[in-house]
Each structure stands twice: as structure tokens, then as C-alpha cells.
Amino acid sequence: MSTIEKFNEHVVQSYGRFPLVIEKGFERRCKDEDGKEYIDFGSGIGTNSLGFCDEKWADAVCAQVRTLQHSSNYYYTAVQAEFAGRLCEVSGYSAVFFGNSGAEANECAIKTARKYSFDKYGKGRHNIITLVNSFHGRTMATISATGQDVFHNYFFPFLEGFINVQANNTEDLKEKIDDSVCAVMIEYVQGEGGVNLLDKDFVDAVFEICAEKDILVIADEVQTGVGRTGKFLAGEYFGRQADITTLAKGIAGGVPMGACLMNEKCKGVLTKGTHASTFGGNPIACAGGLAVLDRITGEGFLDEVCRKAEYIRNTLGKCSEVEALSGLGLMIGISLKTKNAAEVTAKCLGKGLLVLTAKDKIRLLPPLTISYSEIDDGLKILIEILEE
Secondary structure, rough: OOHHHHHHHHOOOOOOOOOOOOOEEOOOOEEEEEOEEEOOOOHHHHOOOOOOHHHHHHHHHHHHHHHOOOOOOOOOHHHHHHHHHHHHHHHOOOOOEEEOHHHHHHHHHHHHHHHHHHHHHHHOOOEEEEEEEEOOOOOOOHHHHOOOOHHHHOOOOOOOOOOEEEOOOHHHHHHHHOEEEEEEEEEEEEEEOOOOOOHHHHHHHHHHHHHHHHOEEEOOOOOOOOOOOOOOOOOHHOOOOOOOEEEHHHHHEEEOOOOEOOOOOOEEEEOOOOOOOOOOOOOOHHHHHHHHHHHHHOHHHHHHHHHHHHHHHHHHHHHOEEEEEEOOEEEEEEEOOOHHHHHHHHHHHHHHHEEEEEOOOOEEEOOOOOOOHHHHHHHHHHHHHHHO
């Protein structure tokens, strides 16, 4: 029985998987069971931020595995304290709650926003505005928050208390924001929704209106955060810091982790017994996170991410099949003139290149450490397929 047959016999079929069994990864390439090599332009949907099995990252994780693999959050660990301190220092936040995924980080943000409002104003001020085409996770709360009809099926009834506003439509925001709203939740770049960048004027309006009404701003930076856009947080491009920012994906280099960052106003909202996570702040994940922070905060690292992003965009801009490019930094959406993104993705796989889709676009989320030679090799495959 093949690996795929064995897999399908026992694993729930809730994913549309490609017929690829990845056996080994190294730097920005991986190999399948037959030894075929692939260039990675997807980094596990933005999760392998330092590529496959980065040496310093792996050393840090393995050293932690042999020291302490887990401790209940009834106790303290030095590695969680160190990572929390470093993360808050780099991001400019006051406190962090650790979970295991972006959905969990967003759940924490939702609960924090509602409790902040309840503590200050009492019941009835619980609605959260999210944007059309947003994606915030697949738990019942985060799928309810997600502003895409395609996800709103099967699992009725959905959680109440979410209002959708058209992205970049300030008038729609003004019409729907009222005394029942406790937070506005945005993605600066909508990843799953099509790699759509918010307008600065709209973001400014969100922050200004919310500040006036003591409504919290939640920034879902699960995909954009931790250097993906060429800044530590995408909010830096807008000159804004949300009251709450959520992170996951590349935060720990491939080990499961989510983080909910809070400013001073929100720091004390969650009190003893109001929220928890068994594996949150796991020592192994924190060790991986420290290795990631060490790398991306190094001198010139994020500047180089921006240069690589510009290089990719300039090269793709010369391709006759490319209609437009969207996103920020190494989060790139490619709109095509005539070809189908899903079909292009399958052809890339056959030629040894891993890319992603986002609605009708090709989506690129290469490791932040990708080299120019690897970029050239991958783009050659992609452009040849696009222009054939």
C-alpha cells in the first residue's frame, strides 16, 4: 500500500491534497519519496519562515526537546518568559497570550475585546465588525467572524455578534458602527481572501473612528506578521498599532504556535480562569520562536526581504500572462489574464515548484531566507508555464 493510500485510509479527508509525499526538506527545497526535488514558494502557507530545517533553528529546537518538552501553565518556564519579553520588545506590545494556531490567537482576541467592553460598559456592546473577504480561522467563532459566504455553510447555527463591512469602504463602516460594537477586526492584507491590500485612507478611518468611540482595533497578522511583508508587522506600513494583534504561521518556524499581542489598555483584561491553552507557550515552540526572532531582527534582514520582494515583482511584471500583482513584501498575489490559477499550480508541482492559490490568484509565500538563485530557478518554472 502506498503512503497516499495508507494516509487516505485513516486521515479525515477534509483537505484537497496534491499527490505529493514530502519526505525531506532542506533550506528552501524539499524531496519526495522518489527523490524528486521541489523549490518551495509556499513555505507551508507562510509557516516555514526560515525554510526547511534551518540549522540554527533546528539546533535550538532539539536542545529544548532534550531539556524540557512541556510544562503545565500552572508553572513558569524561562524560555516562555524570554520569548514573551523578546516578542513584546520587537512588536511594541505590553503582553502576549500564547496558543497553538492563528484561529486560537483570533479566538483570544475576540474574547479579550468582548470582555474589555463588558468590564467597562456592561452587556450589549459585543458586536465585532469584520471585513468582506476576510479569513480568521475555522473554529466556530473565527469562521463566524470570517467575511466569506463560502465558509458559512453546514455548521449552523453560527456564532452571533459579527457584522461585515466592505473593505476600503469608509461609508459602509460609518453606517454599521454603533454603540453595540466593541471591536473592528482587519487584515492589512487579506490572504485567503485574494491577497488584497487595504487602502491607507480606510485603515486611518478605522483607527480614528475606533479611538473616538473607545472601540478596539484587532489586527489579524497571522499571515502578514513576523517579517512576511518586510516589516515585523504589516501595520508599520500604515503607521498604526492595533490594540490587539494576532500572530501565528511563521512565528516559530514550523512548530505550532499562535500569539495574541495586547497593548497596555488590554493587558489586564483576561484574568485568572477566563482563558487558557494546554499547549500554549510550549517550551519547544518558544525555542523555535526565539530562533526566528534572532534571525529576522538581525541587521539588514528585513531590508533584504523587501529587496527580494521587489526583485520577484519586477521579474513577474515582465511576464505577458500577468495581469496584476498584489500584496506586500514576500506575500504576493498574481492575477492572470487567461489561465486558471489552480491549473497553473498543478503544472508547477509537476515541474518541481510549490506555489499556492488565493481565490483566482496564484499566491507566493516563499521562505524569508530564500536566495536569489532559488528565486530565479522558481520563477523560471512559473513564467515558462504562464507563457506556454
